Amino acid sequence: MAIFKQKFIGNVIAIFFFATSSSQSQNSTVIKIGTDDSAPIISKHIYGHFAEHLGRSVYDGFYVGEDSSIPNTNGIRNDIIDALKGLKVPNLRWPGGCFADEYHWKDGVGPKQERPVIINTHWGQVEEDNSFGTHEFLKLCELLDAEPYLAGNVGSGTVEELNDWVEYCNYDGNTDMANWRKSNGQEEPWRVKYWGIGNESWGCGGNMTPEHFANLYRQYATYARNYPGSNIKRIASGADSDNYDWTEVMMRDVPHWMMWGLSLHYYTRTGWPPTGNATKFDESDYFLIMKHCLKTSEILDRHIAIMDKYDPKKRVALVVDEWGSWYAVEEGTNPGFAYQQNSMRDAMIAGISLNMFNERADRIKMANLAQAVNVLQAVILTDSEKMLLTPTYHVMKMYAAHQDSKLLPVSFESPEYTFNGESLPAISASASKDKNGLVHISLVNIDSQKENVVEIDCGELGVKGFSGTIVASKKLQDHNTFDNPGKIATKVFKDFKFKKGKLSVTIPPFSVVMIEGE
Numbered sequence: 001m002a003i004f005k006q007k008f009i010g011n012v013i014a015i016f017f018f019a020t021s022s023s024q025s026q027n028s029t030v031i032k033i034g035t036d037d038s039a040p041i042i043s044k045h046i047y048g049h050f051a052e053h054l055g056r057s058v059y060d061g062f063y064v065g066e067d068s069s070i071p072n073t074n075g076i077r078n079d080i081i082d083a084l085k086g087l088k089v090p091n092l093r094w095p096g097g098c099f100a101d102e103y104h105w106k107d108g109v110g111p112k113q114e115r116p117v118i119i120n121t122h123w124g125q126v127e128e129d130n131s132f133g134t135h136e137f138l139k140l141c142e143l144l145d146a147e148p149y150l151a152g153n154v155g156s157g158t159v160e161e162l163n164d165w166v167e168y169c170n171y172d173g174n175t176d177m178a179n180w181r182k183s184n185g186q187e188e189p190w191r192v193k194y195w196g197i198g199n200e201s202w203g204c205g206g207n208m209t210p211e212h213f214a215n216l217y218r219q220y221a222t223y224a225r226n227y228p229g230s231n232i233k234r235i236a237s238g239a240d241s242d243n244y245d246w247t248e249v250m251m252r253d254v255p256h257w258m259m260w261g262l263s264l265h266y267y268t269r270t271g272w273p274p275t276g277n278a279t280k281f282d283e284s285d286y287f288l289i290m291k292h293c294l295k296t297s298e299i300l301d302r303h304i305a306i307m308d309k310y311d312p313k314k315r316v317a318l319v320v321d322e323w324g325s326w327y328a329v330e331e332g333t334n335p336g337f338a339y340q341q342n343s344m345r346d347a348m349i350a351g352i353s354l355n356m357f358n359e360r361a362d363r364i365k366m367a368n369l370a371q372a373v374n375v376l377q378a379v380i381l382t383d384s385e386k387m388l389l390t391p392t393y394h395v396m397k398m399y400a401a402h403q404d405s406k407l408l409p410v411s412f413e414s415p416e417y418t419f420n421g422e423s424l425p426a427i428s429a430s431a432s433k434d435k436n437g438l439v440h441i442s443l444v445n446i447d448s449q450k451e452n453v454v455e456i457d458c459g460e461l462g463v464k465g466f467s468g469t470i471v472a473s474k475k476l477q478d479h480n481t482f483d484n485p486g487k488i489a490t491k492v493f494k495d496f497k498f499k500k501g502k503l504s505v506t507i508p509p510f511s512v513v514m515i516e517g518e
């Protein structure tokens with residue numbers, strides 16, 4: 001069933017033999033929004049986040065310690081908790097990433113002064129004192145009211161170690177593991193549902209072949225047990241971007257009942273190591289990054305086609321548990337810390353990526369932006385006691401309206417955003433209806449120069465009135481700074497007209513708009 005048609009989403013659609021920027025004239029695009037009883041629910045877990053022991057994500061990010069002068073709860077910053085509550089964070093993935101495959105969870109429980117100090121070999125070779133471990137992370141999830149998603153170590157950990165971790169977290173009884181948890185202050189099991197098994201096992205997680213990993217996965221997944229009242233959802237380490245062979249082998253060699261989800265990582269970046277600065281870029285850099293981001297559509301569709309071949313009933317979820325932009329680090333920061341600023345360009349990436357995930361909600365059941373605080377496409381940046389919310393934060397806040405809502409099929413032909421003779425689809429859209437009958441339409445116009453007018457046929461929706469919000473700014477490079485943290489924020493949007501069942505919206509250049517209809 002084709003539930004959603006968006007022409008031109010994907011690769012470059014046309015090459016023109018002239019070099020020019022877009023003109024100022026308006027386009028008018030007709031968007032048809034239908035209703036389809038068989039359309040899927042957009043899982044709230046598509047709006048998940050990720051916190052790795054990487055750079056200043058955990059230490060000097062989420063976690064400042066109980067003795068910090070920064071207001072905190074059990075060492076976790078209160079301002080970060082409050083801000084993330086605004087996003088309705090559904091789940092948080094931890095402790096990595098690459099770090100997960102060298103993390104031995106037993107190092108991070110018990111009295112802090114007795115916890116060993118290890119080297120974080122992946123990320124800057126800094127010392128890790130394990131002061132933020134399982135109890136601290138699960139407290140963070142409790143404060144956020146988010147589901148924890150723990151990533152288990154397959155690269156350098158044992159089957160027994162993973163089984164012990166599941167038992168420690170989830171078993172309500174009188175075993176050594178359960179009693180150890182209790183003696184460390186947690187009487188009731190946490191009943192953690194989401195368990196990753198390995199991370200990037202084709203690379204930092206062990207440099208394995210897919211055949212080798214598929215077998216290992218079967219073994220580790222077997223011993224990651226369900227305990228009474230705590231059935232778990234196992235998520236297998238999946239492919240990187242266009243490594244379709246990985247998905248093929250995993251789907252072929254692992255029975256569907258062993259794998260709730262298969263992961264996929266796709267970063268919007270140009271090359272490895274990542275190049276370009278997060279805020280110092282020109283339009284050609286912007287265009288290239290948009291092209292890479294729109295490539296997500298093809299990547300998703302090809303992995304999904306393989307999954308459909310082996311699992312036409314869609315029992316195995318695609319879990320995009322790392323996505324987002326990746327640029328060169330900010331000048332003067334540790335090259336191993338992946339700290340980058342976040343501009344209007346990242347707001348575009350967030351808006352179009354989330355629309356692409358919504359569109360495929362029948363297969364994609366979870367996704368995690370990399371990462372929440374101070375790393376890559378962060379929603380929050382901190383500098384000592386200061387904190388700022390990035391443009392990506394504001395987009396995710398608007399899009400929270402789609403969580404657990406029913407997808408409404410959208411079809412249209414996008415106008416083009418043309419630069420230097422190449423074209424990309426300018427408009428991306430997604431729509432849903434929530435439990436209270438509110439309709440939400442998220443619209444992105446990536447054109448750097450031109451506003452685009454969309455005419456939305458709302459005939460079938462039975463909606464009578466609309467309101468809107470927008471994330472926009474004067475320049476593509478605009479971003480929030482610690483001196484001016486409010487430069488980019490969500491604003492009320494009124495540039496639309498509703499007449500005879502047709503909603504006409506004028507979307508400014510490089511902006512993200514959310515329309516709510518009731």
Ligand code: AHR
Nearest residue numbers: 096097098099199200370
């Ligand atoms: O998010 C940063 C890193 O990117 C993760 O540790 C790894 O899984 C990926 O390569």
